[in-house]
Amino acid sequence: MSSIIGIDLGTTNSAVGVWRDGQSVLIPNALGHVLTPSCVSIDDDGSVLTGRAAHDRVHTHPRLSTSSFKRYMGTDREVRLGSRTFRPEELSAFVLKSLKADAEAFLGAEVRDAVIAVPAYFSDAQRKATRIAGELAGLNVRRLINEPTAAALSYGVHLGDRESKFLIFDLGGGTFDVSVLDFFEGVMEVRASTGDNFLGGDDFTEALAQSLCRRNHLSMSTLSPTAAQRLNQLAERAKRQLTQNSGEAIAMTLTVEDKPYTMEIDAAEAERLFESLLQRLRKPVERALRDARIPVDSLDEIILVGGATRMPVVRKLVSKMFGRLPAVHLNPDEVVALGAAVQAGLVAQDAGLEELVLTDVAPYSLGIDTSVQVGQNDFVPGHFLPIIERNTIVPVSRVRRVFTVRDQQDVVIIRVFQGEARLTRDNVSLGEFRLEVPRKPAGQAGADVRFTYDVSGVLEVQATAIPDGGTRSIVIEENPGVLSPDEVRERMAALADIKIHPRERMENRALLARADRIYEELLGESRMFLANHIARFQALLERQDAQEIAHAHKELSSLLDSFDAQQTY
Structure with missing residues (x-):
């Protein structure tokens, strides 16, 4: 029987594991490392490089190399490498192919099935894009698991014999997640998830780079690609040195056209520099606790996940917020992959694992466009009416009734949106359809709009006309920026012609x-x-x-x- 692998497809590094002999085992890559940099580069012979080789070429061949593309999953953004352009799904597929090859070399057998961990705050489009990346890599994605849930599995929270509540603080290279989970009677329930898909360790690196430029009256936009990569490398090294040696000042020197530009910074100054980023970390934590309706003092454990949580300023922030030291006894870079491997074992129904029920929540509110009455006969369109609110446990089905706003109105347009903004123009459009309704005075006809959302992230929207009962519905499976099935087949054919470095x-x-x-x-x-x-x-x-x-x-x-x-x- 083919093994199911568990994958942490990270912004900075990725890892793959398998459930074997009653435990999670991380699989080494061709270099013997369990972490593979999430980087892609085109080599001199036109073949694709991934991992450590691509990571070093980001600095030496910036026009042929790329990283941090996970941030753009679910969008139609393309990256040019040499003469070709690639979507985020394709770049992720190269990394997944590399992990698949490592797993096959380790296991001595073909690997077809995988569980992939994704940020809890990933939208429907981003989750679908991750599945497509797996398909492009030749993998059957059996399950997507939220990264905080995977981390909880790796910590063995589900092995306790009593109810426990815990918060996962997951700060990776490019994304930030906060999840509050509750374990009881064999059920691990996500009570709330929130986060920021554009906040991670990379932003702290960029803050250091920007600071050096400001102090030396440089502009990052005018630096050559090579100088910009060199600056990023210097800032990344300084960030790591501040993490390892928080008591000493760190010197950064960038040489541009034989002229040195220097900055010194110590831990206290770095904390002031990072203040705006630290404030951005606070808000999702506060929102998650509010949504979960769990007081801070009832949490049994605070678990840190992600390499960026090694920064002293982050650990200090967490300790202040919760009044206690967080749990850090597992490698924060590896816990998600270890947990994904546990989930892979559960999917494979391994006899060594007790049955565990994992519940999830809708990460964003889902609703429709409506008009708001502002006068006796005046209505302002474009307002968001949530039908399934964020952090509702899924699967779920909810209904709201809406009415016509004009006399003899014979049709209503059901426009579906995802987000938290008051106005629909500030949310993400998912689709729309028309429903015929009886011609009646305003407010005497309308529709019951039902949203049904399942654990796979598929949303069905059904509208029933009132009072005559005519029904129309759509299933929201496509999202703006996500490849269609036909486009996936075209991309797979194109990728088949690209040579992968042996x-x-x-x-x-x-x-x-x-x-x-x-x-x-x-x-x-x-x-x-x-x-x-x-x-x-x-x-x-x-x-x-x-x-x-x-x-x-x-x-x-x-x-x-x-x-x-x-x-x-």
């Missing part, structure tokens, strides 16, 4: 990409010294002597480690 050669390709990155950062004799080693290694690759290549790989890797340790370039 997995068995990835270790050497990743080493060369790392060497190229460090070479660009060095100067003088060190640069020439490294160039000679790179040329020698490439020559050995051409000779295809496995023993010589292995020895040279180790030698070049050690040299690069020494340059990285110096951090003087």
